[in-house]
Amino acid sequence: MELENIPIVDLARLKDVENIAEDPDWKSIAENIRAGLGSVGFLYLINHGIPEETVSKVFRQSQQFFSLPSSIKAKYAKNTSSESEVFKLENYFGYQPPGGEQLHPDAKFELKETFDWLNGVGLYPSEELPSFEPSIEEFDAECKKLLKRLLRTLAIGLNLDDVDFFLKTCRHFEDPENNKGIYNIRLIRYPAIAEEEPLPTGAVRCGEHSDYGFLTLLFQDDVGGLEVKNLKGEWVHAKPIPGSILVNTGDLTEFWTCGIFPATPHRIIIPEDVNDSKRRKERYSVAFFNGPDKDTVIHPVDMEKKPQELLRTSKYTNPNLKDPVTAYDHMMRRIANQYGN
């Protein structure tokens, strides 16, 4: 089944039962997740179990942080002292002002500010905002709880013998201090654009890209503007659904599953109409990018026992790219080639 729009998956019936692989509710939800991530590559989760207040606290702290003067935000800046520092995974935390990142060669200027943490490690503006760090920590723990369930639904949806196949590769969930993982929380603000404001040539909010890792949880406010490319190559608006979370699969998953779960391109353009509210309003989003532990060997062959008709053509079905690689090396080759071409 090929879906054109982003489906909604309701997790309300996902209960902690003994044998989840045989549980009809887990099975049917796993099927829905499989159908959504296996076609559009994106889906909305509702009744996902993350308390609304946990999410709104992070959005409030994000608004307060990005509203601070640039000189204060600069205290928490990402290490961009040299090209080699920028591309080190270990340095993937801190604040980046607008124009700090380019996700697509045509997106000459990304009108966004970001604030990142890697594996729960990073800089917290505790002096200015004492509630900031506890809000991120609470959010981090809730996202991991949800991801643990999602990773099991992925394995069930793929009919893998071991329902914990993916979960076992995320030891960082249980042992946050081990620094084995690759996960990243990112706060984003896209500033409002005034009617008379001249924009740099090629400006967008977020250049077209696919995510790098395994699974992304994306929380957005009510402004809208995110577009997702469906299998027909059409851009579909990922309209905000209050209380929902968008989930999508990244490059690593596309590689691992031989394209069963594609890494779908997405972007946020700036509407030309100066009165469009998607342009006039500032927009906030929060992403939790989850990868498997760095030393996980990603071996696409694991999935080759799957029926061939399920394997979609992807850049990773290229035989030269099929050699096993650790999650860390995969991320490094992806970061080094930031445009992903």
Ligand SMILES: O=C(O)CCC(=O)C(=O)O
């Ligand atoms: O802000 C958004 O809604 C999307 C951001 C995104 O795709 C990303 O940071 O990878």
Ligand SMILES: [Fe+2]
């Ligand atoms: Fe993305």
